[in-house]
């Protein structure tokens with residue numbers, strides 16, 4: 283494996299060095315081809331996602347294929363203008379000069395993807411890397427093997443291996459890849475593995491983006507429209523079987539409306555998935571037994587006003603609410619990453635702060651409130667990757683918003699132009715005129731200090 287990887291890397295390096303990826307028309311042609319191949323194979327992609335974890339077709343189209351196609355359209359439309367050197371106003375001190383930012387591809391990039399949106403989270407960074415003129419090695423997740431295979435098939439139809447190659451495999455393959463020297467590494471996955479990646483690339487000072495996770499609070503103020511909040515939260519929490527990095531992890535609700543909220547959630551779960559969600563075609567399964575056991579373990583001894591049922595044979599866990607778990611319980615220890623929603627109540631903003639501040643900076647934070655002052659205060663008090671007021675998850679949809687974490691939930695951001703920028707080094711260039719040379723900066727300085 284090691285030799286194979288080294289050979290692949292060497293071929294990508296020479297392809298890059300020869301300047302092939304500098305050709306904007308080639309990049310555009312490949313991105314357009316990628317779009318048409320995805321469109322052509324949409325049904326197979328959705329089937330693969332269904333085989334991996336019974337992901338409902340609607341969710342696959344919404345959050346994987348259509349999501350990617352719309353971002354591809356945006357990149358294709360704007361790439362020419364993003365690629366041009368950007369003229370900026372120059373500094374008077376440098377007069378005469380005109381100043382520019384040149385975007386320069388890093389070179390050969392490694393992208394490591396997770397299993398939870400296995401198509402979207404592999405293709406989305408890759409489009410940015412290719413758009414910016416890099417070559418790419420993609421390692422999709424071994425836990426979604428059907429999607430991993432279709433990624434390899436589709437991308438193999440579009441790109442020569444020197445420009446983009448898919449290397450499939452698990453931890454050992456990932457380790458072999460990380461042992462190489464890359465020009466950029468883009469990792470999406472868990473915090474512990476993010477730390478392993480950061481350590482592995484540190485000896486080469488390789489620039490990177492780390493898209494990680496966290497415990498995302500969802501705050502419900504007493505002024506909130508409770509039924510609508512419940513409806514939006516049920517959608518965003520149980521989408522993808524609760525396996526969404528920006529899903530609300532736990533609810534923090536004003537104690538005066540907690541009962542009303544729990545009743546509203548029950549109503550919305552029944553409306554979305556019927557009386558028995560196990561029979562719903564619209565409810566995904568847990569990815570594997572390891573994650574199933576981890577999640578089922580969180581329910582031990584907890585009070586579940588909704589759900590709480592599970593069936594290992596089907597990797598099924600019902601949409602579940604846990605009422606007031608202790609902050610030291612398993613469910614409140616780490617990111618849940620499954621269809622379990624703890625509900626904690628607060629009476630004062632101090633209690634709210636105590637709970638939020640117990641955890642590292644999350645990837646997302648949500649506030650449901652009709653009181654704008656309250657929501658603004660929350661936005662300005664806590665640090666988190668991104669979020670929404672009166673909704674959940676949907677901030678990811680706008681390609682003009684950067685997507686990324688902060689602190690423990692990651693660093694760097696992407697989507698749309700941010701992906702192009704993430705995968706290109708920004709060269710600052712001053713083009714000086716030679717028809718005038720202001721003598722101020724040159725020695726002897728004498729008493730020139732008073733002129734600065």
Ligand code: NAD
Pocket residue numbers: 394395396397398399403421422423424451452453456457460470471472473475476478492493494495496526527617619645687691692
């Ligand atoms: P993971 O960290 O277990 O795996 C991610 C990738 O890393 C996989 O390709 C895997 O093969 C590889 N990997 C695993 N262990 C490794 C090791 N020891 N050394 C090198 N590579 C290794 O994550 P996951 O279970 O696939 O995904 C779930 C996590 O990802 C959650 O924590 C979630 O919050 C996070 N996530 C974050 C985002 C985001 O955009 N910030 C998006 C999706 C998921």
